[in-house]
Amino acid sequence: MKTFRLPEKHKEYKNFINGKWVESSSNETFERISPGHGEVVGCYPLSNQRDTEIAILSARNAFKSKEWSHLTGAEREKIIRKTASIIRERAEELALIETLESGKPISQAIDEMEWAAGIWDYSATLARHIAGEANTNVGNDMTVMMQKVPIGVVGMITPWNFPLLIISQKLPIALAAGCTAVIKPSELTPGTTLLLGEILQEAGLPNGVVNILAGYGNPVGQTLAESNDVDMITFTGSTAVGKHIVRASAGNLKKVTLELGGKNPQIIFPDADIDVLIDAVVFGIYFNMGECCNSGSRIIIHEEVVTSFIEKVVTHAKKVKVGDPLDPKVKVGAIINNKQFDKIMEYIASGKAQGATLKLGGNRITSKKGLFIEPTIFIDVKPEMDIACEEIFGPVLSILTFKTNEEAIEIANNTVYGLSAGVWTKDLDTAMIMTRNIDAGTVWVNNWMSGYPEIPFGGMKQSGLGRELGPQSINEFMETKSILIKSNPASGNWTYGS
Ligand code: NAP
Ligand code: MG
Numbered sequence: 103m104k105t106f107r108l109p110e111k112h113k114e115y116k117n118f119i120n121g122k123w124v125e126s127s128s129n130e131t132f133e134r135i136s137p138g139h140g141e142v143v144g145c146y147p148l149s150n151q152r153d154t155e156i157a158i159l160s161a162r163n164a165f166k167s168k169e170w171s172h173l174t175g176a177e178r179e180k181i182i183r184k185t186a187s188i189i190r191e192r193a194e195e196l197a198l199i200e201t202l203e204s205g206k207p208i209s210q211a212i213d214e215m216e217w218a219a220g221i222w223d224y225s226a227t228l229a230r231h232i233a234g235e236a237n238t239n240v241g242n243d244m245t246v247m248m249q250k251v252p253i254g255v256v257g258m259i260t261p262w263n264f265p266l267l268i269i270s271q272k273l274p275i276a277l278a279a280g281c282t283a284v285i286k287p288s289e290l291t292p293g294t295t296l297l298l299g300e301i302l303q304e305a306g307l308p309n310g311v312v313n314i315l316a317g318y319g320n321p322v323g324q325t326l327a328e329s330n331d332v333d334m335i336t337f338t339g340s341t342a343v344g345k346h347i348v349r350a351s352a353g354n355l356k357k358v359t360l361e362l363g364g365k366n367p368q369i370i371f372p373d374a375d376i377d378v379l380i381d382a383v384v385f386g387i388y389f390n391m392g393e394c395c396n397s398g399s400r401i402i403i404h405e406e407v408v409t410s411f412i413e414k415v416v417t418h419a420k421k422v423k424v425g426d427p428l429d430p431k432v433k434v435g436a437i438i439n440n441k442q443f444d445k446i447m448e449y450i451a452s453g454k455a456q457g458a459t460l461k462l463g464g465n466r467i468t469s470k471k472g473l474f475i476e477p478t479i480f481i482d483v484k485p486e487m488d489i490a491c492e493e494i495f496g497p498v499l500s501i502l503t504f505k506t507n508e509e510a511i512e513i514a515n516n517t518v519y520g521l522s523a524g525v526w527t528k529d530l531d532t533a534m535i536m537t538r539n540i541d542a543g544t545v546w547v548n549n550w551m552s553g554y555p556e557i558p559f560g561g562m563k564q565s566g567l568g569r570e571l572g573p574q575s576i577n578e579f580m581e582t583k584s585i586l587i588k589s590n591p592a593s594g595n596w597t598y599g600s
Contacts, residue, residue, distance in 0.1 A: 103430040106198055106208050112142045113199070115292065117149060117316060118299030120160035121309025126317070127152050134290060137205040138427040138436035138472040144203060146292050149317035154284070154325040157313040161255045161282040162331045164310030171252050171280030175230040182229060182274050184305035186222035189215055189266075192301070199293040200265055201427045205436030205472065206390055208428055218270035221571070224555035225274030228576045232279065247585040252280035253357060254333030256579060257326035259319075259347070260295065261339040262288035262438055263393045268361075269295050271559075271570045272336045273312065279579035284332070285314045286323050288339075290438055292316040319343065330354045334579070337361070338395075341518070341564050359568030359578055362561060363493040364395050364521030367514040368550065369504075369536060370403040374526035376411055382550040383499075384418045386524070388434050388477050389551070392497040393442070395565075396522050396544075396551050399494060402513050405503040412481055412501065416462050419477045419499075425470060434497060436472040443473045446496030453480045453489040458500070491517045507532070511539045520562030524550050543569070 112133070116123040125131075126147035134144040147153070164170060170178070189196065197211035204211075237246040256276045260268045265287055276283055287295035299314045315322055323343075326332055327350035337347050338361040351358050368386060370379065386398025403411055427435030437443045443466075450464050463476030475497055483490050483500040490500050504510040514523060514536075523542040527533050537545045543561045546552060553559060558572035568578050 103209065104194065106201070106428045106430070108136070108139055108141060108202070108428065109143070113144050113293065115144060115146045115296045115316065117147045117153065117157070118296060118312070118314040119153075119157045120164075120313065121303065123299075126150060127156075132289065132316075134203050134292075136202045136436075136472070137438055138201070140471050144199075144293050146289075146296070146316035149315040149322050151321045151325045153315055153317070154286075154322050155329070157284045157315050158255065158257075158326070158329050158331050160310045160313050161284050164308065165252075165255055165282040167310075169308045170277075170282060170311045175232060178229040178278060178280070179226040181302075181306045182222055182226040182277055185274070185301055185307075186219040186226065188301045188304055189219040189222060192297075193219075196266060196294045196297065199297070200291065201435070203291040203293050204262055204265065205427050205438060207432045207435045209430045210390070210433075214264060214267045218267045221270045221555045222274045225278045228275060228573065229278035231573070232576065232580070234582075243589045245587045245589070247587070249583045249585060250279075250577070250580045251583050253579050253581055254281060255331060256281045256283045257329070257332045257335045258283055258285045259323045259326065259335065259337045259339065260285070260287050262290040263390060263395070265291040266294040266298070268338050269298065271338075271361075273298075275570070275575050276336070276579045277307075277311070279576050281334075281579050282311045283313065284326060285312065286317065286319075286326060287314070289316065289318050323347070324350060327351045328353055332356055334358070336578075344566075359570075360566045361395065361570060362519075362521075362564060362566045363495075364397065364519045364561065364565050365400060365491060365493050365517040366396060366398050366519075366522045366524070366542070367400040367402050367540070368398045368524035368526065369510050369514060369540075370401065370407070370411065371525075371527035371529070371532055372404045372406045373528045374548075375528075376407065376414055379526045379548075380414050380418050382524075383415055384422060386550045387499040388419070388422055388497050391434055391437055391475075393438060393495050397495070398524060398550055399498070399500060400490060401499065401501045402504055402510055403501065405505055408501070408503050412461065412479075415499070415501075416479060419462055419479060422477055424467065424474060424477065426472075434477065436474055437496065438473075440473065442495065443475070446475055446494060446498065449489055449492070449494045449496065449498060450478060453483070453487065453498070453500070456487045456489070458483045458487060458489060463497070485513045485516050493519065507535055511536070514540050518564040521565035522546070522551075
């Protein structure tokens with residue numbers, strides 16, 4: 103693989119509004135320091151409420167003009183598909199930006215660009231399948247058309263853990279539907295989302311259809327959530343900010359879809375082959391430094407097999423290469439920022455204080471300049487401990503045990519979250535009992551974290567509202583308009599009838 107280096111000079115970015123590259127109206131900027139190297143890697147416009155309102159107006163005007171929504175599905179498909187191919191061409195450049203801004207390993211970042219491009223390809227096909235329905239079953243002289251129409255201007259607010267991938271779970275589908283958009287990426291990782299503006303322009307997207315601003319949740323995200331000119335918000339991030347957005351968006355009762363946190367269990371039964379599943383456990387927790395809504399952060403294992411499991415998981419976790427995210431062999435890079443780093447260390451302290459046993463790691467890696475934490479494992483974890491039911495968003499695995507199926511289900515469901523879960527068993531009955539009783543939007547049986555653009559993804563309980571991906575995802579960005587057409591209309595008798 104090609105070698106990647108820390109660039110000598112950081113990149114300068116502008117906002118993308120109405121097809122133009124602009125500074126913030128105050129001319130203020132902010133910087134991002136690479137969490138893996140401690141160096142400035144990007145400088146972005148610090149957008150304010152006024153900038154956000156200008157971007158919303160641009161998206162509103164583009165929607166009103168119908169320049170995008172009135173293209174044929176085939177024409178929209180072409181531009182969405184072209185975007186996928188440019189993402190592929192520029193994958194290494196985009197991946198490097200994400201590695202520098204987020205601390206994620208470069209080889210993983212390159213894979214993510216291919217996943218993102220794959221969703222653009224899939225969404226392109228959806229653009230051609232918008233057709234609505236007809237009903238001729240409500241009377242001989244009545245024909246009803248149920249048309250699918252784009253919802254309008256969509257505000258998109260994304261987090262820092264998978265910047266281009268997460269916006270790619272939203273934007274291409276909204277574009278396929280004919281919507282226009284204003285996007286606010288996380289202030290920690292805005293680079294690739296801003297570059298997406300350049301890619302869309304090259305792909306032929308009309309001006310104003312997509313507008314992208316860098317800046318903080320408040321005021322940029324807040325203005326989007328409150329605006330009467332935004333018809334829908336699609337948000338990925340923390341459950342706390344998700345609740346805040348629901349409240350802030352009440353002014354015009356805009357539609358809100360949410361992808362939030364998780365505390366995802368992997369339930370392991372005695373008949374499962376531990377040598378087969380062990381890699382999925384280690385991947386499940388340490389992938390993206392554990393900063394992943396799908397992190398498999400809770401192992402719930404039958405007590406008969408826990409001892410041999412612990413030995414194997416510790417051996418495997420020790421082999422995971424942690425370090426400079428620019429090294430193509432590294433699997434675990436740097437933690438996103440000091441705040442998240444401190445939060446993870448506090449959870450490690452709370453695990454110890456509440457009586458769990460620290461079996462591996464638990465420390466900062468001080469030999470490196472950036473923010474690195476050792477892969478960490480707690481055993482003897484009880485369901486009521488904080489490390490068993492709260493989202494840590496770091497490389498910390500909690501191992502709990504169970505005796506009966508009922509107990510496994512109860513522990514698995516003992517959080518406010520319901521994003522994803524895993525079940526490892528060779529027994530079909532056990533697998534079916536578990537998949538029916540675990541409250542989660544996705545349940546993996548004998549695998550972890552598989553995903554496809556064709557398959558819906560989202561959370562139950564406080565993990566979210568609505569679903570992304572899959573053929574139905576386009577309906578999230580559309581309204582249904584029922585048109586009732588009567589043939590041979592004759593006057594009714596309401597006025598004079600008894
Ligand atoms: P976050 O605080 O929920 O932020 C997500 C996005 O919302 C960011 O773009 C953020 O802007 C924006 N935002 C913040 N306050 C806002 C407001 N008042 N109105 C509108 N938008 C607002 O998440 P985070 O800071 O990225 O990460 C914190 C925690 O969120 C993590 O520890 C983890 O628990 C969770 N998380 C979950 C996922 C997931 O995929 N489910 C992903 C990432 C994080 P800023 O640029 O100002 O932050
Ligand atoms: Mg934040």
